[in-house]
Amino acid sequence: MTEPLVKPKKKNPVERTRLATRPPAARSRSALGLTRAAAEGRFEMQVCAECGAVQYPPREVCGRCLSERLAWKPVDDRGELLATTTLRHSNDPYFRERLPWRVGSVKMAAGPVVVAHVHEDCTANGAVRLALKLDRSGQAVIHALPAKNTPNMNEAPQMRESTCDPKFRRVLVSDGKSAMGLAVAEAMLDAGAATVFVGDPTIWKRVAAFDRLAADPRVQVVELDVTDTDSVKRLAASIGGKVEILVNTAAYLRDGGILGRKDVILARDAMDVNVLGPMRLAQAFGPGMCFRAADGTHGAVAWVNVLSIHALVALPGRGAWSASMAAALSAAQTLRAELRGAGVQVVNVFPGPIDEEWEQLTPPPKLAPATVAKAIVQGLQDGREDIYVGDIAEEIRERLRHNHKAVERELGQ
């Protein structure tokens, strides 16, 4: 049985902070198909379109019939442990710091044999289920998990390396006063976060729910306006070394296309909050998070951007805002590349419309902020990096896959 995590003691300031190392990151291009599936928490392998053989390790042509028609598809994740070993030696610095480390051979019900990380609660020769997760290199790895969930299983040291569980971590919610920010802060507390720093961009404005939240002893209200570089820097100087998960909930959403206006003030404001905001945050908090990425069992792990499904395709009725979402996604991709060196995961959240004041005129279905917040927490616990929330987001995504030109035309009507 996995030992439950122990709340970390106050850090000894005299001790050296362990710097981040990364597990081996090199993969063939075919193997990155696993990374795509892991990013969204799916379990996929290549399946031969001609003979149906499931391929692993990833191949260029079918190992059975030599067909080149290999498609990534969900496959049966069940398997049986054939053999296990506990490494007490490794050739790689990342694993050397994390020994002992259990791995094993698993015969999949779907056919192939995989070498996998093996959860400590798996019994030798027992049934397992396999999951694709992103390791601290941001690459997919296969974890063999007990066939049925066991208590505290997500708290095993091996799982902590492939997930971003908020438990006992300190979280900064950049705008804690918005409906979304309030919900994220509450969900983080429910998930066992040690501290939630909630940013307040509008200290002159009273919000009852915010005041109730602030009464929780685990919550610390901090002044933070993402459009104000000084404000961001001041906060980073104060708590930058404590933030282990940063959720950027600061958002600016207004209706209006491009031709309907005679100026770009609205567009500039959207860019200032939605694009330059996370850039300011990244410049101020990113280096500190990278420095603490491997700091014990509770190192800095995740940077969460709450975007919108319209980061992928514009909603012309909100043209300036859509452009800012697309730009924010692009910036997040760069940030992902920059934080990957330390193993800090950039998580992008793509919800459909959220039930909050600026979406007042949007017809249902709309997502309760709590639903989005729960999906974020679940995604962090599972170690996903792209989280699509709600039926509208899923539907737009499906339509984009099918015919992105059709989506452009239809959203523009």
Added chain:
Amino acid sequence: MSAPARPRRGYDGVVATMPVTVPYARYSTRSAHWWLGRALGALIAGAGLAKDEVDGVCVSSFTLGPDTAVGLMQHLGMSPRWLDHIPMGGASGVVALRRAARAVQAGDAEVIACIAGDTNQVDSFRNTVSQFSRFAQDAVYPYGAGGPNASFALLTDYYMKRFGATREDFGKLCVAQRDNALANPHALMKKPLTLQQYLDARPITDPIHLFDCVMPCAGAEAYLVMTEARARALKLPFARIRSTIERHNAFPDDPIQFRGGWAMDKDALYEHAGAAPADIDFVETYDDYPVINMMQFEDLGFCAKGEAPAFVRAHRFNLAGDFPFNTSGGQLSVGQAGAAGGYLGTVQALRQLTGGAGATQLHGARLGLVSGFGMINYDRGLCSGAAILERGATP
């Protein structure tokens, strides 16, 4: 698997000779070219040949990069009319022998130098392991980066559970090999090993413990293949090649490796040699981990599948034993000089059969069996080979 329908030709008139070892070093600041060049030099000097009389070369090396055998020829100033590069790790020695023998037999070359060597710089093992193969890079190395220790730990775990082998059984083989190594001046391991020391060793990757692991080192091994007439003219003692086999990616549907390609080809091996396992005077296996020795005992017909633990308990494996085995000490006690590890058994067998084995010499040994095993590409070793060699005339 039955023997091939078409009868195979023998290796009449072709012999192997001039076993050479470039003494190993734990670490070396030299490159693989140095080790391979030294081996070639020793072959030429030892055989009394002029350099240009070697008209064929066969090379195996992991650390020669970015060069291949081609670049090595310019480096060494050779102009062979036959050149081969065999990337089969532990099976290289046997495979080089059978390739070279056919080339000499066909007249494509007169004298072929088979050389294998690697350097071992402080970080070269990690580099070799991390870039060993695409499947290893994609699907093994990211899982703890245990290298071959981890792969063999899984095979050993499975084998122990399925067939009841114990650590004492593996230990008995390791201790016998160490006894043999103490008589081999080339062996890097100079201290005796007791079974208790073996059992008390620290765990590396359960159930693999320290003395189950080979020690990576630098070194080279080499031999010559030529016609019997040429060997006689050069007054070189030689060994005849009675039979050889090779196989790659055998039994791909076995979920985990508990047998190697020998099991597919052993009938052909003995039939072609006109010999049976009982006729074999000594055995040199590929021994990077003791479990693979047990598989070779089984798959080469010395006992049935699953009976190697009992076989080990019933025999003695040192030089004075009833089943002389890995008479050089094997890689476990000599050291694993990269691809040269795949030549160790062949070179030692040639020594035994040409009377050059020094203090490890077995008296009256006439038939020796060498087997090779190489390349854990993903979850199992893919290459297997074996040869039965016979003592030739001593001039």
